[in-house]
Amino acid sequence: MESSSTYFSGFSLNDLWYLGEAALRTLWISVLAISIGSVIGIFLGLALSVSRVVAFTLGTILDIFRSVPLIIQLVLFFNFAPIIGLRLNPFEAGLIVLIVYTSCYVANVARGGIEAVGQPMRRAARSLGMNYWQDLRYVVWPIGLRAVFPAWVGVALGVLKDSALVSILGYVELLKASQILMTRTQEAILILSIAGAFYFALSYPISYYATRLEQRWSQ
Amino acid sequence: MIKISNLYKSYDDLEVLKGINLNVSKGEVLSVIGSSGSGKSTLLYCINGLEPIQQGQIIVDDIDVHASDTNLNSVRQNMGMVFQQWNSFPHLTVLENVALAPRIVSKLPKAQALEIAEKQLRHVGLGDKLSKYPSALSGGQQQRLAIARALAMEPKCMLFDEATSALDPELVGEVLDTIRLLAEEGMTMICVTHEMGFAREVSDRVAFFHEGVIEEINQPEELFGAPKSVYLQKFLSKVKK
Ligand SMILES: Nc1ncnc2c1ncn2[C@@H]1O[C@H](COP(=O)(O)OP(=O)(O)OP(=O)(O)O)[C@@H](O)[C@H]1O
Ligand SMILES: [Mg+2]
Numbered sequence: 298m299e300s301s302s303t304y305f306s307g308f309s310l311n312d313l314w315y316l317g318e319a320a321l322r323t324l325w326i327s328v329l330a331i332s333i334g335s336v337i338g339i340f341l342g343l344a345l346s347v348s349r350v351v352a353f354t355l356g357t358i359l360d361i362f363r364s365v366p367l368i369i370q371l372v373l374f375f376n377f378a379p380i381i382g383l384r385l386n387p388f389e390a391g392l393i394v395l396i397v398y399t400s401c402y403v404a405n406v407a408r409g410g411i412e413a414v415g416q417p418m419r420r421a422a423r424s425l426g427m428n429y430w431q432d433l434r435y436v437v438w439p440i441g442l443r444a445v446f447p448a449w450v451g452v453a454l455g456v457l458k459d460s461a462l463v464s465i466l467g468y469v470e471l472l473k474a475s476q477i478l479m480t481r482t483q484e485a486i487l488i489l490s491i492a493g494a495f496y497f498a499l500s501y502p503i504s505y506y507a508t509r510l511e512q513r514w515s516q
Numbered sequence: 517m518i519k520i521s522n523l524y525k526s527y528d529d530l531e532v533l534k535g536i537n538l539n540v541s542k543g544e545v546l547s548v549i550g551s552s553g554s555g556k557s558t559l560l561y562c563i564n565g566l567e568p569i570q571q572g573q574i575i576v577d578d579i580d581v582h583a584s585d586t587n588l589n590s591v592r593q594n595m596g597m598v599f600q601q602w603n604s605f606p607h608l609t610v611l612e613n614v615a616l617a618p619r620i621v622s623k624l625p626k627a628q629a630l631e632i633a634e635k636q637l638r639h640v641g642l643g644d645k646l647s648k649y650p651s652a653l654s655g656g657q658q659q660r661l662a663i664a665r666a667l668a669m670e671p672k673c674m675l676f677d678e679a680t681s682a683l684d685p686e687l688v689g690e691v692l693d694t695i696r697l698l699a700e701e702g703m704t705m706i707c708v709t710h711e712m713g714f715a716r717e718v719s720d721r722v723a724f725f726h727e728g729v730i731e732e733i734n735q736p737e738e739l740f741g742a743p744k745s746v747y748l749q750k751f752l753s754k755v756k757k
Contacts, residue, residue, distance in 0.1 A: 417601050420561075420566055420599070421597075421599060421662070422605075423566060423592065424564055424592055424596075424597040424666070425592065425617040425666065425669060426589050426590065426592040426593035426617060426621040427589070427617065427620065428589045431621065435620060436605060439605075440605070440606060440607055443607065514607070
């Protein structure tokens, strides 16, 4: 925030740097949330496919997290964490909530992937002598991934955008930085356009790479 | 080779197998016929350890399949299974489909696994499709691919579960020819089938399943020529229509 110590009120190159830095923070918290949340989500998805009892109880919990708006989860968690003795800064609190949020969505995607592979295919794999993990690694993973990859990309892009909500905890990511600059410069349209362009620049490589990958698989 | 004694199997409350006793000797081809829901597939799943059993014993090649200290994965390596749906791995080429299990289950070096795979694919007449993906194959070819995939583990016996009933009629022949070839080579096999002609011609014995028991088992000429059980008589008259 050193850059804002110059009390220049128009939009300057420094401000662009400031937004760029904030975009990196958006990227950082999103990449962490997406990668950790995806790993957890995959295991949750596996658990969902194990038994009906697990699917029901776990499924209900996941439904709760998916139906309560992220912004409410963020505020609740940030304010309740100190009560249970967790001293978290906005980044940590935001990251934890985003990870949980991502895992809930990825869990459903993963379950869809496992179902797409299907019991008969897995029995065929097991009948060849593969153990549970070999079946997962060499059959369920590659086949299921191809089936639900577009859905996973959708979740990832969603998390990237939804990470903007972490700004209400005071973490200065792209949206928060834009708000700060807008208050100072009063140039809302310009700054929001730049912020939008940054979001696009962060998302586009993901969609581009995803499409390429899907094309390669479909050959 | 395969000894089944007093086998009981239920799914939750539904009792599907009610006291099966059956011996299949080495090199024998046993066909299993019977109406839908009589428990034919379930029997194969139990032999292969894909389904747990409630009572009785299944011994394959001197190993008690359902004993608690049995490693099912190694039992299954000695038993090939081919299903009604061919279940080819869509993300792998034909050659890789067959080489996968030798490589990761038998832990063979890649070159050797590929060599075995190629040999088995030629065996079932798919030598010219090695680098194709399964989606480019007909149902009959995919079913032969499934047979090659099972053979690549060099099993001591093969279990076929209605290997031809999901196929278009004109593709049934090529798959039956492949199974016939294995029979001639002396492979021990249990074939669940709806193809009465095939059962009659290829099998050493035929077992007729009815409501979870082996209602009648005999050599094909006797079983088809002079069925004793009334249920079998009914079943055969329905099939002939
Ligand atoms: N996984 C399962 N859970 C519960 N019931 C099952 C399951 N698999 C099979 N059954 C039931 O067990 C009975 C026997 O099924 P099975 O598939 O062994 O019959 P089948 O003789 O192979 O019939 P088909 O000729 O139709 O293949 C049927 O009533 C079926 O509904
Ligand atoms: Mg069946």
